[in-house]
Amino acid sequence: MPRRRPKKAQRRQWEALELDEMWTFVGRKRRKVWLWLAVERASRRVVAWVLGRRDAATARRLWAALPRRYRRHCWYFTDLFPAYAEALPTGPHRPCPKAEGQTSIVEALNCSLRQRCAVLVRKTCSFSKSLTMHAARIKIVIDNHNLTLT
16 A cells, blocks of 8 residues: 655744854853753744753753754754864754854744843853853743743
């Protein structure tokens, strides 16, 4: 019996994620911590985030933090930072310069998060003394952002 094609509604649609990183600090300005974000382009929802250094190991942790459905049938738009090329599959990965605007949603979200969470502001009197509290504050802001979208 020949295989039939699935109905239009049952076909798997390719989704698009935008990935980016921004720096914050814990304790003092010399102790930089990078917040890596994966944002769904259609809904503007943060689907995964990690804190760490700006290296390929943290990019791989972001890939591992993605829900399983986003690891298949998904385009990944990033800037030209080489760590993404090491962590993401080469076929669906779309590195592009910032001027093209393919990562504009995640860049706008970075600005919104900096406005909503004082510990993400670069020049501030508010800062976290421990990485645990830093992550807790960021989690609250990201969860609140995702709740406002639904």
